[in-house]
Amino acid sequence: MADKNLNITKDRQTVFIVLVIIAALIILVRLMTMQIVEGESYRSYLTEGYSVTKTIEASRGGIYDRYGRPLADNRVRYDVTFDKNNVVKDSENELILELISILEKNGEEWIDNLPLSDSAPFFYTGTETAQKRLRNTLDLADFASAADVVFRLKERYGLEGMSDEDFRKVAGVRYEMERVGYNYTTAYTFAKDVSATTINVISEHSYYFQGIEITENYEREYPNGDVAPHIIGITGIIYEEEYANLDKTVYGMNDIIGKSGLESAFEAELKGKDGKLKVTYDANGEIISEEVIEEAVPGAALITTIDMDIQRVTLAALEKQILNLRSTAEAGKGKEAEGGAAVVIDVGTGEILAAASYPSYDLSTYYKDYAALAATEFNPLFNRATEGTYAPGSTFKPVVATAALQLGNIKANSTVDCQHVYTYFTDYQPTCLGHHGRINVRHALGYSCNIFFYEIGRIMGIDNIRQYAYYYGLGEPTGVEIKERIGQVSNPDWASDKGIYWNNGDVLQASIGQGYSLFSPVQMANYVATIANRGVRVNAHFVKSINSHDFSEVLYETPVEVQSDMGMTDYTYETVLAGMLQSSQDSSGFVWNDFEIKVASKTGTPQTTTKTVNSTFICFAPADDPQIAIAVIIEKGWQGYTGAPVARDILEYYFGSEAGDTNQGGILVP
Numbered sequence: 001m002a003d004k005n006l007n008i009t010k011d012r013q014t015v016f017i018v019l020v021i022i023a024a025l026i027i028l029v030r031l032m033t034m035q036i037v038e039g040e041s042y043r044s045y046l047t048e049g050y051s052v053t054k055t056i057e058a059s060r061g062g063i064y065d066r067y068g069r070p071l072a073d074n075r076v077r078y079d080v081t082f083d084k085n086n087v088v089k090d091s092e093n094e095l096i097l098e099l100i101s102i103l104e105k106n107g108e109e110w111i112d113n114l115p116l117s118d119s120a121p122f123f124y125t126g127t128e129t130a131q132k133r134l135r136n137t138l139d140l141a142d143f144a145s146a147a148d149v150v151f152r153l154k155e156r157y158g159l160e161g162m163s164d165e166d167f168r169k170v171a172g173v174r175y176e177m178e179r180v181g182y183n184y185t186t187a188y189t190f191a192k193d194v195s196a197t198t199i200n201v202i203s204e205h206s207y208y209f210q211g212i213e214i215t216e217n218y219e220r221e222y223p224n225g226d227v228a229p230h231i232i233g234i235t236g237i238i239y240e241e242e243y244a245n246l247d248k249t250v251y252g253m254n255d256i257i258g259k260s261g262l263e264s265a266f267e268a269e270l271k272g273k274d275g276k277l278k279v280t281y282d283a284n285g286e287i288i289s290e291e292v293i294e295e296a297v298p299g300a301a302l303i304t305t306i307d308m309d310i311q312r313v314t315l316a317a318l319e320k321q322i323l324n325l326r327s328t329a330e331a332g333k334g335k336e337a338e339g340g341a342a343v344v345i346d347v348g349t350g351e352i353l354a355a356a357s358y359p360s361y362d363l364s365t366y367y368k369d370y371a372a373l374a375a376t377e378f379n380p381l382f383n384r385a386t387e388g389t390y391a392p393g394s395t396f397k398p399v400v401a402t403a404a405l406q407l408g409n410i411k412a413n414s415t416v417d418c419q420h421v422y423t424y425f426t427d428y429q430p431t432c433l434g435h436h437g438r439i440n441v442r443h444a445l446g447y448s449c450n451i452f453f454y455e456i457g458r459i460m461g462i463d464n465i466r467q468y469a470y471y472y473g474l475g476e477p478t479g480v481e482i483k484e485r486i487g488q489v490s491n492p493d494w495a496s497d498k499g500i501y502w503n504n505g506d507v508l509q510a511s512i513g514q515g516y517s518l519f520s521p522v523q524m525a526n527y528v529a530t531i532a533n534r535g536v537r538v539n540a541h542f543v544k545s546i547n548s549h550d551f552s553e554v555l556y557e558t559p560v561e562v563q564s565d566m567g568m569t570d571y572t573y574e575t576v577l578a579g580m581l582q583s584s585q586d587s588s589g590f591v592w593n594d595f596e597i598k599v600a601s602k603t604g605t606p607q608t609t610t611k612t613v614n615s616t617f618i619c620f621a622p623a624d625d626p627q628i629a630i631a632v633i634i635e636k637g638w639q640g641y642t643g644a645p646v647a648r649d650i651l652e653y654y655f656g657s658e659a660g661d662t663n664q665g666g667i668l669v670p
Contacts, residue, residue, distance in 0.1 A: 050280070050281055051278055051279065051280045051281070052085060052184060052185055052278075052279050052281070053185065053276050053277070053278055053279075053293070054185070054187070054276070054277045054278075054279055055252065055274050055275070055276065055277070056274060056275035056276065056277050056292070056294075056295075056296040057217055057218060057274055057296065058271070058272030058273055058274045058275065058296040058297055058298055058299060059074050059218045059272060059296075059298045059299065059549070060074055060218060060220060060235070060256070060270050060271060060272060060298075060299045061269060061270040061271075061272060061298060061299025061300045061301050061302060061549055062074070062301050062302070062549075063232055063262055063263070063270070063301075063302045063304060064301060064302065064303050064304065065224075065227070065303075065304055065306045065307060065308040065311075066303065066304060066305055066306060066307055066351075066353075066544055067307070067308070068303070068551070069224065069308050070223050070224065071222065071223075071224050071227055071228070071232050071304070071306070071308070072220065072221075072222055072232055072263065072363070073220075073221055073222075073223060074218040074219065074220060074221065075218070075219050075221050076216055076217075076218065076219070077192060077193040077216075077217055077218065077219035078193065078194055078199055078214050078215070078216060078217075079189050079190075079191065079192045079193065079194065079214070079215050079217050080099065080110075080189070080190045080191040080194055080198070080202065080212065080213075080214060081187045081188060081189050081190060081212070081213050081214075081215045082095075082177070082182065082187060082188040082190055082211060082212060082213075083187050083211050083212075083213050084182060084183060084184050084187070084188075084211065085184055085211070085279075085281055086210050086211035086281075087210060087211030087212075088210055088211065090158075091210075091211075092174065092177075093157070093158065093159065093170050093174070095209065095211075095212060096169070096170050096173045096174070096190075097166060097169065097170060098208075098209070099190060099191070099202075099209075099212065100169050100173075102198055102201050102202065103191060103194070103198060106194075106195055106197050106198050108191065108194055108195060108198060109191065110173065110190055110191040111173070111176055111189065111190065111191065111192070112169075112172035112173065112176065113126075113130070113172070113175075113176055113179070114134070114168075114171060114172040114175045114176070115127070115130040115131050115134055116134075116146060116149065116150070116168065116171075116172075117146075117168075118168060119164065119165065119168065120164040120168075122146045122147070122149075122150050122164075122168070123146045124146050124149075129240075129241070133179075133240060134149060134175070135149065137175070137178065137179065138152040138153065138156065139152075140152060150167075153167075153171045153174075153175065154167065154171075156174075157170065157171060157174040157175075159171060159174075173190065176188075179240075179253070180252075180253035180254055181252075181253055186252065186254075187213070187215070188254075189215075189254055190212075192217075192219075193219055194214075199214050202214060220235045220256065221364065222362075222363035222364040223364075224308060225362040225363035225364030225365070225366075226312070226315075226360070226362045226363075227306070227308050227311050227312060228304075228306050228311050228354070228355060228356075229261075229360060229361055229362065229363045229366070230261060230355070230357050230360070230383035230385065230386075231261050231262060231304075231306065231355055231383075231385075231386075231482065231542055232261050232262055232263065232304075232363060233258060233259065233260035233261020233262050233263035233264055233265075233482070234258075234259050234260055234261070234263060234363060234366050235256045235257065235258050235259060235263050236256065236257070236259045236367075237254075237255075237256060237257075238251060238253060238255055238256070238257050240253075242257065250271070250274075257271075258270065260482075260483075261482050262302060262304065262481065262482060262542060262543070264482075265481045265482050266302055266481070266543070266546070269299065269300045269302065269546055270299040270300065270302060271299050272296065272297050272298045272299035272300075272549075273296065273297040274296055275292060275294045275295045275296030275297070276292070276293045276294040277290060277291070277292055277293070278290070278291045278292075278293050298549035299549060300546050300547060300548060300549060300555060301546070301547040301548065301549055301550075301551060302543060302546055303543070303544045303545045303546070303547060304542055304543055304544060305346075305351035305352050305353060305541060305542055305543065305544045306352065306353065306354065306355075306542065307353045307354065309653070310344060310353045310354045310650065310653065310654060311353075311354040311355075311356065313354075313649060313650055313653045314342045314344055314354040314355075314356040314646075314650055315342075315354075315356040315358060315360060316649075317342070317645070317646045317649035317650055318340050318341070318342045318356050318358045318632070318634075318646050319358050319359075320646075320649075321340075321634065321642065321643070321645050321646050322337045322338075322339070322340055322358060322634060322637075325337040325634070325637060325638075325642060329638065332611055332612065332638075333638045333639075334615075334634075334636070334637055334638035334639070334642055336612055336636040337615075337634055337635065337636050337637050337638075337642075338378045338635040338636050339357070339358050339359055339378045339379070339382075339384060339635050340357075340358050340384065340615075340632065340633050340634040340635055340637065340643075341355075341356060341357050341358070341384035341385040341388055341521040341631075341632075341633050342354070342355075342356045342385075342521070342630065342631065342632045342633075342643075342646055342647075342650070343355045343356075343385055343521045343522050343524070343525035343630070343631050344525070344628055344629075344630050344650055344654075345522075345525045345526060345529045345540060345628065345629050345630075346529075346627070346628060347529045347532045347533055347620060347626045347627055347628060347629050348533065348538075348560075348627075349538065349560050350479065350526065350529070350538040350539050350540045350541055350560060351541060351544065352480070352522070352525075352540055352541065352542050353628065354650070355385040355386070355521075355522060355542075356385065357382070357383050357384040357385045357388075358384070359376065359378055359379075359380035360380055361373050361380045361381065383483075384521065384633070385520070385521050385522055386480060386482060386483065386484040386485070386520055386521075386522050387483060387484060387485045387520065388485070388520060388521065388633070389485050389487040389518035389519060389520050390518060390519065390520075390521070390606065390614055390616065390633050390635075391513060391514055391515075391517055391518060391606035391607075391614070391616075392474075392513040392517060392519055392524065392604055392606060392616055393512070393513045393514065393604025393605050393606030393607075393613075393614070393616050393640065394448045394450075394512060394513055394602065394603060394604040394605065394616075394640065395513060395524065395528075395602045395603065395604035395616045395617070395618045395631075395640070396469075396474075396511075396512065396513030396517065396604070397444075397445055397448065397453050397511075397512065397513065397602065398445065398531060398576050398579070398580065398602055399465065399468050399469050399472055399474065399527075400453050400456060400457050400460070400465060400468075400511050401441050401444075401445060401453075401456075401575070401576055401579060402468055402471075402472075402531075402535070402566070402568070402572055402576055403460055403464050403465060403467070403468035404441070404456045404459075404460060405441070405569075405571070405572040405575055405576070406468070406566065406567075406568065406569065406572050407460065407464060409456055409459055409460055410441060410456055412440065412441060412442065412571070412575045412578075413440055414440060414441065415438040415439055415440050416438075416439060416444070416449075416451060416452040416455045416456070417437065417438050417439075417451075418432055418434070418435065418436035418437060418438075418439050418449050418451035418452060419435060419437075419451070420432050420434065420435045420451070421451075422450070422451050422454045422455070422508065424454075424455070424458060425504050425505070427504075428503070428504060428505035428508070430450065430454065430505070430508055430509075431450070432449055432450040432451045433448070433450065434447065434449065436449045436451070436452075439451075439452055441575060441576075441579055442575065442578045442579045442582050443579075443582060444579070445576070445579025445580060445582060445583055445602065446579060446582025446583045446585065446586040446587065447582075447586055447587070448583070448587055448602075448603065448604075450512050453511045453512050454508045454511055454512070456511070457507055457508060457510065457511025457512075458504075458507055458508060458511070461507065462490075462491055462492065462506075462507050462510060465489070465507075465510060465511065466489050466491055468566065469489040469517075470489075470564065471530070471535065471537065471564045471565075471566040472527040472530050472531070472537065473523060473526050473527055473530060473537050473563060473564070474487075474489060474517075474519050474523055474524075474527055475487050475488045475489040475517075475519065475523075476523070476563075478520075478522050478523055478526050478539070478540040479538075479539030479540050479541050479561070479563065480522060480540050480541060480542055481541060481542050481543055482542065484520060484522065485520055486520075487517075487518040487519045487520060487523065488516065488517065488518060489510070489517050490506065490509065490510035490514075490515035490516040490517040491510070491516075492506070494516060495516065500516075513604060513606060513616075514606060514607065521631050521632075521633050522540060522631075524616070524618055524631035524633070525540070525618075525629055525630065525631035526540045526629075527618070527631075528602075528618040528619065528620055528629040528630070528631060529620065529626075529629035531573075531576060531577075531580075531600075531620065531629075532600070532620035532626035532629055533626070534568050534570075534573050535565060535566040535567065535568025535572075535573070536562060536564075536565045536568075537562070537563045537564045537565070538560050538561060538562055538563060539558075539560070539561045539563055541558045543558050544557070544558060545557045545558065577600055577623065580600035580601055580602055580619075580623075581598065581600050581623055583600075583601050583602050583603065584598075584599050584600065584601045584619070587601075587602075587603040587640065587641055588601060588603055588617070588640070588641040588644040590641075591641065591644040591645055591647075591648050592644070592648070595648065595651075597621050597622045597623075597651065597655055598621070598622055598623035598624060599619050599620075599621045599622075599623060599647075599651065600619060600620055600621070600623040600626075601617065601618065601619035601620075601644065601647070602617075602618050602619070602640075603615075603616070603617055603639065603640025603641050603643070603644070604616035604617070604618075604640045605638070605639050605640050612636045612638075613636070613637075613638055613639075614633060614634065614635055614636060614637060615632070615633070615634040615637025615638060615639060615640050615641075615642045615643045616631075616632070616633055616640055616643065617630075617631070617632040617633075617640050617641070617642075617643030617644055617646070617647060618630070618631050618632075619644075619647050621651055621655075627654075628651075628654060630647045630650055630651070632644075632646045632647055634646075
């Protein structure tokens with residue numbers, strides 16, 4: 001047995017010796033390869049250094065009004081960045097504290113997205129998503145406390161022994177460094193848009209701040225930030241959940257992306273293409289050479305249909321009327337006016353000249369003001385022009401009139417007897433605001449007689465009403481390039497989906513723009529433009545063209561596309577036009593009596609609650625040669641005619657200025 005054990009031991013020793021010899025041979029071969037085969041490359045590395053490819057940021061394309069005046073542009077900013085190639089090993093914590101000290105003295109901020117309180121005792125802050133991301137990064141369970149996070153951060157980044165104040169400052173930066181992938185090929189942006197004072201201090205002490213660079217980048221700016229902010233939109237840093245769905249060959253974690261409006265809708269065109277810079281370092285980390293191996297391509301220029309001046313006039317008119325109602329109207333008669341929207345559209349082309357939403361904000365101070373804006377009454381961040389949906393009220397009556405005339409249910413001289421109460425049904429007998437007696441379609445539109453439209457709506461039925469609402473684009477996508485709510489035409493299918501019983505009364509209410517019908521202001525504007533365009537509906541749009549960044553080439557022009565054509569007869573058009581001209585005399589005559597240009601209009605007073613009603617108003621002008629169409633909505637504005645003064649201010653400006661001569665300091669766009 002002893003001999004057997006001895007033999008086993010000798011076998012093991014033999015195996016061990018063989019393995020050692022094999023390992024030694026492998027090492028010897030590798031050393032020979034390094035010295036003889038790869039020796040030249042290693043000598044080159046030690047003497048000539050190494051190369052890193054860096055990104056050259058492309059400037060984001062600008063957004064301009066129809067005359068080339070800037071709405072969103074760029075300015076050069078200077079950032080403080082960490083270049084890992086030159087940072088002395090394990091010196092990040094010390095450098096971070098020194099840099100923070102400089103920024104604090106100059107009243108500047110640095111990037112810190114750590115969801116922990118700024119001071120001890122530490123607790124979670126920020127969103128649940130941010131907190132969960134932090135725990136995942138630190139390999140902690142979802143139930144881990146803030147104290148657990150603090151312990152792990154100190155351990156992970158070597159922050160033990162620091163005061164609570166210094167720990168929190170450094171931890172915020174180190175965590176962000178890790179989150180965005182700071183490494184030898186990816187620099188880390190520590191602070192953005194720093195002052196000349198900060199730049200000078202860092203530059204003067206460059207011997208100490210090794211690896212800290214001042215880099216030139218682009219900052220999005222909004223020189224006319226009060227103009228159509230809801231339409232232009234905002235840019236911002238990429239969130240982790242967004243980054244997961246982005247092309248990593250195009251975007252980095254530090255990049256800026258369009259968040260809303262046109263900035264988001266045309267992100268691909270506006271972003272441009274980043275370039276590449278080859279940087280060669282010597283063995284000491286000093287830069288030997290820099291070579292551009294791929295030029296950055298600036299983003300395209302987006303030319304909108306917006307006229308900056310008309311947009312400002314539209315918002316000012318809307319604000320003036322709403323504030324006037326609040327200060328002078330009686331309770332229950334407009335004093336409760338909250339917000340509103342007004343959209344101005346070119347009749348022939350569908351180009352939106354203005355789309356105002358009130359209350360509004362300024363893009364240039366969006367992030368600074370965000371908390372206050374989010375807490376402001378009546379939600380100024382909400383885009384009422386494209387995302388608000390409202391019952392149209394009597395502004396819907398031209399739809400019903402058009403359908404009845406086109407289908408032959410009525411003639412221009414057909415009458416209905418209005419005796420204030422509609423008595424066709426025994427179980428539902430709605431009323432009219434007046435006693436109009438025998439009334440035809442022209443005067444029914446002028447006086448906004450409910451009884452007339454109850455009757456012809458009942459005769460036609462909801463399917464025909466829906467069909468002509470479709471022709472007018474109500475409850476349909478308008479074609480605009482940004483987010484919009486479609487709404488719907490009141491109908492039994494919609495009601496059934498919602499578990500609502502549809503009855504005879506619903507057809508009557510649909511005929512006067514009540515019931516379940518909801519449309520956006522941009523839909524309403526395109527609808528009245530379609531009336532003016534004799535039943536031909538074209539695509540509403542905010543983008544006129546996409547040009548090269550220097551305006552030398554037109555890359556794309558938005559085509560005028562017919563969305564629907566009802567084949568409106570001249571007879572139908574002239575009859576509906578006569579009714580809308582009558583409305584401008586009867587329903588809102590006090591606004592237009594002294595106006596030199598004939599305006600075709602319709603008012604609406606859709607009920608929102610038992611005590612308040614919205615104000616809806618649509619019009620186009622000149623009535624005999626339509627050029628622009630307008631829709632105005634005032635929430636809790638009481639009567640439809642309260643929107644008419646807004647439209648008048650817009651028309652006075654539009655026809656008071658010479659067409660094509662409103663370019664003030666903009667770029668002349670070919």
